[in-house]
Amino acid sequence: MDHTFLHWPFFEDRHRDLAAALDDWAGTELRHVDHADTDTACRDLVARLGQGGWLRHTGAAEGEALDVRSLCLIRETLARHDGLADFAFAMQGLGMGAVSLFGSASQREWLARTRAGRAIAGFALTEPGAGSDVAATATTARRDGGDWVLDGEKTYISNGGIADIYTIIARTGEAPGAKGLSAFLLPADTPGLEVAARIEVMAPHPLAHLRLTGVRLPADALIGQAGGGFRIAMSVLDVFRATVGAAALGFARRALDEALVRVQRPRADGGTLARLQMVQGHLADMALKVDAAALLVYRAAWTKDRGAPRVSREAAMAKLYATEAAQQVVDLAVQLHGGDGVKTGEIVESLYREVRALRIYEGASDVQRVVIARAVLEAAEGTGR
Missing domain, CATH: 1.20.140.10 (Butyryl-CoA Dehydrogenase, subunit A, domain 3)
Structure with missing residues (x-):
């Protein structure tokens, strides 16, 4: 492959070293992944990426920024070798992006697990009636005492069915439209969260339709401020x-x-x-x-x-x-x-x-x-x- 682009002024030596090391690792390690079962393959890939230290790039230490050039180089390299490996890496970052950027100290404990490959993350944003139009989100989260109670549906959720933790966007109603949404951290074993259906697509990936019925979350599940979703x-x-x-x-x-x-x-x-x-x-x-x-x-x-x-x-x-x-x-x-x-x-x-x-x-x-x-x-x- 042509690697001359790595000498463009966008990059530093650490980026060139990262790309070379990952290319070597992927050329060897990804050959051993069995893709016969997509869910199993994704779990295996997350574990391997964690053990290899690559998932540490999917989240930043508190107060620090994500290195987007590193994220891009990793995704480009993994995609060139194995599309499912790219997917597994990307979802660890996207699924916990809200926590990396806005999460509390307790929420960042989950980030430590996803960066190590010990937990799988999902990002529950899309709905049957709200795809690219996030402001049309219909899933609701209402206060009940000190808790939040969530009801609604999410669809085409990556890692749906195998994720251990989801970031979910729901309507809390502080204002109409986009200003009335909030973000929550939702463990996959929370009562009321159901994998209503698995979704098969032409390039096999773990996708699911999720249903939330009276899902009760504690107050500290809110990421950032209410209305800031x-x-x-x-x-x-x-x-x-x-x-x-x-x-x-x-x-x-x-x-x-x-x-x-x-x-x-x-x-x-x-x-x-x-x-x-x-x-x-x-x-x-x-x-x-x-x-x-x-x-x-x-x-x-x-x-x-x-x-x-x-x-x-x-x-x-x-x-x-x-x-x-x-x-x-x-x-x-x-x-x-x-x-x-x-x-x-x-x-x-x-x-x-x-x-x-x-x-x-x-x-x-x-x-x-x-x-x-x-x-x-x-x-x-x-x-x-």
Whole structure:
């Protein structure tokens, strides 16, 4: 793989060392994971990632910031090796992102467990009637004495059914819409929490529909302040949205690598596909999209690490372009493989299934366009244009 991007000015020596060490570890360790059962594989991957020390990057010490460049490099590297390994890593960070950024000392005890790979995390945000529109959340949390009582449904919840702990967003009603939401820490064994259904998707991942019926949580389950749930959720996505672009970048790099091997394979006539100008054109397009995606992803990560309070515009650009471009790169890799490209078990066939969901979760592509447009308009209004 081309590693020259690691010498771009976005990175420090510690990032280059991290990428090299993880690449070596993944090349050896991930070969031993049995993917026959998705739940078992995810548990195994979380344990391995914890033992390898990689999950420590999914949370920061109290008062410190997450290193977004490290998160992106790890997700890109893992995605290039194994899509499920990327998923397992990402959910430990996303699932406990609210605690890492806003959690109390007692809540951070869970963070210590997820960073060590001793507990699996989930982020319960999406609902049947509220996907990218978080402000439309209908799940409720009402006060009852010193407790909170939660009722509602969440769907397409990653790690649903295998998570030990969830961060859940519910409506507490301090104000209409987005201002009336709060975030809670919900242990998976809490009475009233039910895995109503497991959801099967084209790239196997543990997903579930959750039902909450009279779920009672103590007062200290509230993360941050009541009514601050939307801000918490957006702050978490502000960090992790760029990492989705990084995962897409990893899929795209692997697809390009597989295509390069394929087109240089000798044919019956003694030539190769690589000598054909049309094929060269496809390779050029793929390489261009990979580098452009990398620039946007690591610009967003670098900007956040430099102390920017919000990088909504940069993160939205990174996620939108990288995921859309990766879909196109993978599709071209499948095309260059011919019939083998759609054969079950081929790497590019697996990549084709893996990459599609990235254009939907953590804000669908059209939502990212809205975020970008609003940021551009606000900037124009601010300069009087």
